[in-house]
Amino acid sequence: MRLWTSAEIATATGGTASEDFQVSGVTFDSREVGPGDLFLALKGETSDGHRFLDQAFGQGAAGAVVHAPAPHPHILVADTTAALDALGRAARARMSGKVIGVTGSAGKTGTKEALFAALDRIEPGYAHRSVKSYNNHVGVPLSLSRMPATARFGVFEMGMNHAGELAALTRLVRPHVAIVTTIAPAHMGFFSGEEAIADAKGEIFRGLEPGGTAIIPYDSPHRDRLVAAAKPHAATIVTFGIGKGADVHVLESMRARGGGTFITARVRDRELSFTLSQPGDHWVSNAMAILAAVQAVGGDLELAGLALAELGGLTGRGARINVPAGGGDALVIDESYNANPASMRATLQVLAREPGRKIAVLGEMRELGEHSDAFHAELSGPVEAAAVDYAILVGEAMAPLAQALEGRVDFVHVPDAATARERLEAVLAPGDAVLVKGSNGVRLSAVVAALTERAPA
Structure with a gap:
């Protein structure tokens, strides 16, 4: 499928084309280049x-955007990063x-993926979204540049860890609808408090x-605070939640077979009943x-609603x-992509609902600044409330939680993911339910990958 011609890229970026070509994809990672891509x-x-460049064209690139002449089909520009923004x-x-x-x-990527699934069910083949967690100053324009001109829906995730970043990203995306999923103490090392985080998220x-x-x-x-941030820019403000005061809220809910939730919801002037495949109150919200x-x-x-019922587990964000394990199977809940205090509590609540012995592999939460010790120690309550039988705490920052759990929950405190994997594999038994959750830098995804390799194809 033609995504861009060399003439269109040159016009968008203000560059000069070395020759005529067309591309079917866009990437800036040479490891991801495929046939027909723009590098x-x-x-x-x-x-x-x-x-x-040679590697990219060896893998099938059809053209490149460069700031110096190259012996390959290309668009010559003054600044390739600025060209990416321009193409977006x-x-x-x-x-x-x-x-x-x-x-x-929390919940950005899961919400984005579920929205894409819903919109693609409504207009098959005409919905587009940002892939992975491409939500920063290069990921957002890349995701935009990959959007076909024929798309009828586009869903874009936007992240930030400093004030002002979302303001720049949202002016690239120019959404018709802007969602804030939740406000929680993530990236607290860069903010004075949750109010400042809310202000930064409100930039969307x-x-x-x-x-x-x-x-x-x-x-x-x-x-x-979010309503006040939206009022100068939004023609319509819609609230959502579990409580009945919201414009879109849950009327009734019950746990469905397989761990999901059967929901009857009020969607402003409509009522809708559907099954949500993903478990947990955070997913209901x-x-x-x-x-x-x-x-x-x-x-x-x-x-x-049908799309939400059919939504599969997302790698690193709730995949089951x-x-x-021994002579049987164990359940692994893969939440390894990232963690903050709110998402830790939410996923521990999911673990609490599982039958069998409950094991929590919890990696440290990063970018919490001077509040880190307190936030880690405060996880002791959710761990106990989830009736965790055995906890594997990973990383130096987990020391306050280890101290808080002493004598209350059976646990081990280890330095890294490799040791966590060894400890888990030594105790894993049939019928166990294992939650794996931590900040991405802890690399608990390697623990999940090792366990997954043991699973039959």
């Missing part, structure tokens, strides 16, 4: 994509459908298109935001994997 040779502080803006400008932006301290509303909709968590203590967004862009709520 953006970005220059960073420690690396330069121009060194990998051009992709957004040529798309005439509806765009949704998603941010929040600054990029709303005229007539746009802001979707805000009703149950958040920072709801009014996120589902309300998803329905609010689908309604805001004129989508079919019934089809969205049965792995061999």
